[in-house]
Amino acid sequence: MLASLALLVAIAPADPLAQGFVSPPKSALPHTWWHWMNGNVTKEGITADLEAMKQVGIGGAQMFTVDQGIPAGPAGYMGPKWRELTTHAIKEAGRLGIELCLHNCAGWSSSGGPWIKPEDAMQVLAWSEAKIQGPQRFSDLLPQPKAPQVYAKVDYTRDIAVYAFRTPEKDTPRPTDFLARTGVVRGDGLKPDFSGAASPIGDTIDLTDKLDKDGRLTWDAPAGNWTILRMGHVPTGKNNHPAPPEGDGLEVDKLSKEALDKHWNGMMAKVIADAGPLAGKVLNNGLIDSYEVGGQNWTPKFRQEFQRLRGYDPMPYLPVVAGFTVGSKETSERFLWDFRRTIADLFAANYFGHFGELCHRAGLQFSVEPYGNGGFDNLQSGSTADIPMGEFWVNGMAMETI
Known part of the structure; x- marks a missing residue:
């Protein structure tokens, strides 16, 4: 009797749900924020970070360059060294099977830089x-x-x-x-x-x-x-923030596709070109993160x-x-x-929606946190993204965004 039960258990088909928890598919792996702190980045550090992510089962990372009062390092934002290190990160992520998503400007809010002139702000x-x-x-x-x-x-x-x-x-x-x-x-x-x-x-x-x-x-x-x-x-x-000085500049006009094209060409297009054939495969996502730059009319x-x-x-x-x-x-x-x-309507079409169009032309998906202090419709704007995102904090903040 016991032998028969053991045989039945042995030949019973595996539960797909249980099996998914034992060996999660790549699409279910967690991703993490990856903040590069004010140019304090090296090839060795990048490789060490990515290998540590791989070791603990992290499937991807969102890349930011931020300045939060930390002394400046040698890799100034969008300078030759920074771009070399970013390309190195993309290659190393490819070697390790990790996906990368890139925020569209320095800081985490929202879309700006020194390439934005007053008429395009x-x-x-x-x-x-x-x-x-x-x-x-x-x-x-x-x-x-x-x-x-x-x-x-x-x-x-x-x-x-x-x-x-x-x-x-x-x-x-x-x-x-x-x-x-x-x-x-x-x-x-x-x-x-x-x-x-x-x-x-x-x-x-x-x-x-x-x-x-x-x-x-x-x-x-x-x-x-x-x-x-x-x-x-x-x-x-309003400027993007928290950005190091070399990445700090006016926020782009959110109601103009033409202005957003200039912003895209000032940063994202250059990094995508540097990535070569790895763009769309390893570097496969563009991000507009936290919207904290106010309204425009x-x-x-x-x-x-x-x-x-x-x-x-x-x-x-x-x-x-x-x-x-x-x-x-x-x-x-x-x-x-x-x-x-x-x-x-213009926020949704000419900012969020058009950024998604630019990502798709480059073979990338588009991720966004479609809420904040701007004059846009959260659901309408979020519907333009491949991956609309929310957030919550351990102290209970922002639960309504989920």
Whole structure:
């Protein structure tokens, strides 16, 4: 009897689930963060790290270069030594059967570097106001547009439009959540409300063609009290972080495919070229990690993109973003919804989605943590990735991202 039972156990088919735990497939092996600390990297150290990973069953690593107050080492980010060591890491990982994923810039947030010029950086709407009384021929320099919030001042301003409208009789303060309503900062759960002074759309005059290259407006103002609104855009001044000095620079415009192409060519394309035939095999993943660089609400092609996505011209309503009500509170609130929806759509398509397209063209997958303090839709943005990721901390932080 006992012999028969033993024979049955011996010939019973193995449980696939149990067998998977005994010998996990490569797809189930854990991956780890692999931080290169401010250029303190050597070939010997790289090989030792990777061999240790192999020994304990780690199947892959996400590569970062970060600066967290550690004295600089000899391998400056994106310099010849760093690129040589990165190629060495890819070759050694290939030898050991370990997959590598590369973060798209120095630091862990988000997408920037010294190759990003101010015109390709994250942009935010800015404006200035001038009060005049007509009738008169007004000819004077208008104040430079200023943004309601930036991280750091960058010497770069571009005009968008100049408007004139009859000054509202009552100067109503902007709502306390004004920055969220206009896409400067992330706003969750906003309820419809816009309690500004009304400026009927019929009374708004476009004076853009009367502003010269020096910022001087010449206009024959009709009788009455007029507000002149000069609107432009400036960089948010946010840099990638925590990055060593040689990898530190402005964050790229998240709403522009053209700007993201320049960022890709500044870093990822070079490392992929260095990897040669190992790109797509060993180095097989590109990463946008933690999004901690804030919002933006403009890009040079915003008008065209808004018209394409929403079906009407945003320009007559742009004073709403400066705190004025155009037409009615309801009309202005509907415009702000469309404005924020357009920002979120462009984040998803032109930043997260386009980065994924660039990865795929190079034979890489795309991983992303699709959440943070930007004006995007987490699920919409996460849907663009091959591997959407979350996080949780031992103290309970960020459990909602899983």
